Amino acid sequence: MTGITLFCHRGTGEASFKLHPFLSPERLQHLCRRRGSGRAMASATATKKMREEATCSICLELMTKPVSIHCGHSFCRQCIEVILENLQGTSSLREPQCPLCRTPFQRASLRSNTQLENLIQTLKEIDRERLCEEHGERLHLFCEDDGQPICLLCERSPQHRGHRMALVEDVYPGYKEKLQAIVTKLKREQDYCKFLKVLQKDDIRQWEKNIELRRQEIQSEFRNLHNFLDEEERAYLRRLQKEKEELLARLQEREASLVKQSSELESLILELERKCEETAQNLLQGVKDTLKRHSDVKLKIPKDPSLDPQTVSNFSELYFDLKKMLQRYQVSVTLDPYTAHCELILSEERRRVTRGSPQKKHFSIKRFHALPCVLGCEGFTSGRRYFEVHVGEGSGWVLGVCLENVQRDRDMTPKPQSGFWAIRLCQKKGYMALTSPPTPLALKEKPLLMGVFLACEAGLVSFYNMNTGSHIFTFPRASFSGTLRPYFQVNHCSPLFLPPPLESF
Structure with missing residues (x-):
């Protein structure tokens, strides 16, 4: 041609x-x-x-x-x-x-x-x-x-x-038709985007509902547990709250993305519609660049996240495997010879203490002089701590935790007001929590292995019978004002032994 x-x-x-x-x-x-x-x-x-x-x-x-x-x-x-x-x-x-x-x-x-x-x-x-x-x-x-x-x-x-x-005049109709086709496509994308925005709002409401249902389930189950399990409940709820915030943030980000894309699509549609109303010369001015920039515009659909909460607590494990759960926080405790009363005898590895005749020991301002007591070497100021004490068939003892600066030169009854959180076994009154006044403890089984759990920030001290995995007593919430140390009072013929972590009897 x-x-x-x-x-x-x-x-x-x-x-x-x-x-x-x-x-x-x-x-x-x-x-x-x-x-x-x-x-x-x-x-x-x-x-x-x-x-x-x-x-x-x-x-x-x-x-x-x-x-x-x-x-x-x-x-x-x-x-x-x-x-x-x-x-x-x-x-x-x-x-x-x-x-x-x-x-x-x-x-x-x-x-x-x-x-x-x-x-x-x-x-x-x-x-x-x-x-x-x-x-x-x-x-x-x-x-x-x-x-x-x-x-x-x-x-x-x-x-x-x-x-x-x-x-x-020959190419104007063809390019105008192409631009109008893109407008039609973008309008379909915008309609779909609006539909997805509605679904997204439903997802957010459903997610809130599912979180609330899961919260109620967790709270209902944890109400059946005591003390330590209360702490576990709060831990699970913190994780659930974090999960909620993270996924809710992603859902809201997803919604924001759809809102932004909808606005961009609206702007493109208006821009192209205005261009289609222009004269032939104005419409064709830069039309190829316009087509190249807009013909491939497509709605980017964010990935649908799972709306099922991932935070799940195994309550049967919490009930029947309490020992395993407590041992996550177990620490090794040894006895401090500089605090031991003169009648107390410590083993070479400083894990066993018995009461005998008075011994000559060098002077220490840390030593207990009135009561047959000894402290653990370890001090606790934060976090969760757990240690075990083997009490065996002994007829009398006191164990728990106390503040590092408690009085040591006079006879007194250990109680929270004096800086002690402990339970006692005596031949006359049996097991008692040394609150003020003391709280009798009716135990169905005699504990041979005692567990002591301390939650410093929560202000809780709890005791467990580790032979059965059952809870014994938790002191009312307190605000600890200093370093806490393991505390032991030993009677005659009632030696105490601190097993290393992960050992059982």
Whole structure:
């Protein structure tokens, strides 16, 4: 298929043609005719003169609904009506005069100037039409390679030499159809995005409901446990709360993503709809870049997270494997010889203590002088701590924890007010928690291995029978004011032994 390149001689409107590989001779001849007439109408001098003729001398704007008066001058209908109304509002009886030549005229002489109104409409169309920024010519051609509308002079420039060309009026419908197809696609994506936003809100409500149900389950189960299990409940709930916050944050982030995408889709749709309403030249200006940027826009659907809480407590394990749970916090406790009463005898590994005859020991301000007591070497100020004491078949002892600075030089009953949290076994009164007053403990089975659990931040001290895995007693919540140390009081024929961690008897 052959084509021609158009060359128009300035000033004459005549055209000569030579072969061009992209446009047919018939199309370019037609274009030449259009260009010649367009040049005549859109020339700067002619346009300026027409604009002067069409400008109202009263408001200095292009006339709106122009009317002519008796002398032949034309004005905006509204402008001339204002002059008539102002004159009518005065007491003067003189006739209205033309604002340009002062010729008198009557209201009845006003005539609509249809030809001038058509000229004004043409001028407005010329104003709206996009022209070549370099040559000031109308953009008749569309360069397929550069994706831009160009004028006939641009077509002959080196910048566009050898490029594929088409008439703007030929390619305009196709590109407009492509843009409208993208708008349709984006609207479908937006509708789907709105649907997902509704589902997302339902997911958040369901997630809140599931979390609340799980919280109620955990609380109901943990109410059946005592003391240590209360601490475990709080630990589980903290983990559940953290899980809730983390997943809820992800759900809200997912919702925010959908809201953002919806807004972006709305902006793209409005942008493309406005572009589709533009003139052919404006629509085609940068249309390939617009298509490239927007044709692949697709809703990014965030991954659906699981709405089933992952924090699950195995209550059967909590009930029947208490020892295993406590041993997670077990520490190794040894006896401090510098605190031992003179009647107490410590084994070489300092894990066993018995009571015998008074022994000569070097002086220490840390030593107990009135009561047959000894402290553990380890001090506790934070966290959870657990240690075990083998009491065997002994008939009398006291064990627990105490503040490091308790009095050691006088006889007294250990109690929380004095810095002691301990339980006691005596032949007359049996097992007692040394509260104030003491609390008798009715134990079904005699414990041989005692467990002591300390939760420093929670202010709890609990005791367990580790032969059965059962809870014995927990002191009321306290606020510890210093370092706590293991505390032991030993009677005759009732030795105490501190087994290493993870050993059982």
